[in-house]
Amino acid sequence: MGELAQVREFKPADEEIIREYLMRKINDEAFHTDIINTVQFYASDPDNLSQxxxxxxxxxxxxxTKRNRRYSHADVADRRAGDGYSKVIGALKRITPNGERIGSRRLFVYFTGKSPDSVQTDWLMQEFAATENHARMGDWVVCKMYKTTRKGGGSSLIRDAVNHVGEANNNPAYAEIDET
Structure with missing residues (x-):
């Protein structure tokens, strides 16, 4: 009887994405993974990247990827990608293991076309930023991209994203950020 080939799983927790991968990339430190590709994320649409x-x-x-400015005079990230754009659909979440804020995560959905005639797709993306470069353009972030299995958009997409990362709504390591 032959051996089954081992399937390589890569399911890092949010804290691990920030500490073990993003911070090491920012600080130009060595780490081992060939799973996280370095790309110009917003230059392509999700279908193209996944292929x-x-x-x-x-x-x-x-x-x-590095975030680019949408306007030269303002710190607004350019989220245009391929023939569409990514739009935020979830609150900014702090990643605070053991009470120490190390980064943040924000949820986006991809739309094809231009507003107001754009069409929502099933592609979701979570953007992870380290605390010290949360608002700075040109700094490294990690984008986690996947296709939702739910239809209907809106809050069902957010529920699917929360279920996808396996977080409980009452997890104290995640807190909504009031940006007012």
Whole structure:
């Protein structure tokens, strides 16, 4: 009887994404993973990216990318990508293991076309930023991209994203940020 090939799973927790991968990338330190590709994430649409790169298990793709300014005079990230754009659909969440804030995560959905005639897709992306570069353009972030299995958009997409990362709504390591 032959041996089964081992399937490589890559399911890092949010804290691990920030500490073990993103901070090491920012600080130009060595780490081992060929699962997180370095790309210009917002230069392509999710279908194109998913075809060019291997998934990290469970049809999830991870990318290092730098955020670009949308306007030269303002710190607004340019989220146009390929023939569409990514739009925020979830509150900014602090990643605070043991009470120490190390980063944040924000949920986006991809739309094709231009507003107001754009069409929502099933592609979701979570953008992870380290605390010290949360608002700075040109710094590294990690984008976790996957396709939702739910239809209907809106709050069902947010529920699917929360279920996808396996977080309980009452997890104290995640707190909504009031940006007012």
């Amino acid at each position: 060019r790169h291997s998934a990290g298990g469970d049809r999830v793709w991870f990318y290092f």
